[in-house]
Amino acid sequence: IAVDVTGSTAVQGPGGVEIDLAPPWPRLDLRDELIERCGIDFLSLRDVDSLSRAMRDRGIHVEPNASWGRLLDKVISSAIQPNMIQPTFLVDYPVEMSPLAKRKPGAEGVVERFEAFVAGSELANAFTELNDPVDQRERFEEQERLRRELGEDEVDRLDEDFLVAVEHGMPPTGGLGMGVDRLVMLLAGESSIREVILFPQLRTL
Template sequence: EFTCMEIYVSYKDYNWMMTFTEKMLEKICRDVNGTDEVKVGDNVISFKAPYPRITMAQAIENATGFDISGKSEDELREFCRQQGIETEPAWGKGKLIDEIFGEKCEGSFIQPTFIIDYPIEMSPLTKRHRNNPELTERFELMVNGKELANAYSELNDPIDQYERFVEQMRLADKGDDEAMIIDHDFIRALEYGMPPTSGMGIGMDRLAMLMTGQSAIQEVLLFPQMRPEKRSQAQDADNENDGQEEA
């Protein structure tokens, strides 16, 4: 892992991309399996559109009873401590919220579900939400307890983007090794102009795994380094006998 397909569409937003994504996955599932459903392990997953849309804040509150809206970094860190979620001093609000979601929510979304409207601290390349400047127009599609796709309305304001990069550098100075650096070439490109755009990245390995009903991603990788060798019962019996003779 990881093979990713990206798509960018000008003059569209993340709402359009959600509709496109669910229709695309429904068609893929039908073409591959002849039905809207596929069995992965013990779970029967339906890719029939439309999919539920739940905000990041609501998903966390549903799972924990804790509302992340308006919470400070210290309050988020204290909640993590109470929940037994390990954190690092360098983490800012975005990383803390991401860790809460990953520990308490992500694995519960078996059926395809869009998690939408991420806090701005989690999404430095995403356009601010049109109705709430503290949020962004971003979604992640969760299927079988894991992220399958990540998308947003692209941030095309060079001033806002520069300020986001500055905040990322502040986190990097604190020791956050996942923080971004200032990309001056990207800022300059935005200054020339970029139309409203929606972009999405989708994990092709996970998509192939889901659509073929595989529980392990190694089964769909072309060159899996950790794929267990398939052995016959006769080979296993021979190895067991060899071990007994050596003993």
């Protein structure tokens, strides 16, 4: 797409930084990257209290009444995402952040999921779909617990129709969601997404 639009795989990112979109993009293990960037190991800090303490020790804001997954997402957006200027895949996310993704065989507590980052922004999110109805029900029930206890409105709700469908048989499948507006913003050399979306609510005229 970059070649068709701009004639090159190299585009200008924020601050005039040249970003090369040519493959292959590096693949970084999320756990290893967190340990290297800020010394936080999500397989060791398995509860809200210990993760919150580690975040405060590093000057990362701790949102009140946030779930473990939401807190770790804050760590990622604070310690890793701003440094992902060149195209990069982060792989192997924790189960708690990915309730619809399939567990990675032979890997403790992580799922088959990746996110693509370019210019400090998430460009895509993808994972292998969970097709184990027992595991899926357990995760939905945990999400419901978080919703009741912490007021997590963004968690996936327990969907009985979906669970019944999975019980009848769901073939191996996966999916990818891409931020098309962010891609257009990058290729157009715009610094604000308001300049590329069709109907912006706020835009400088």
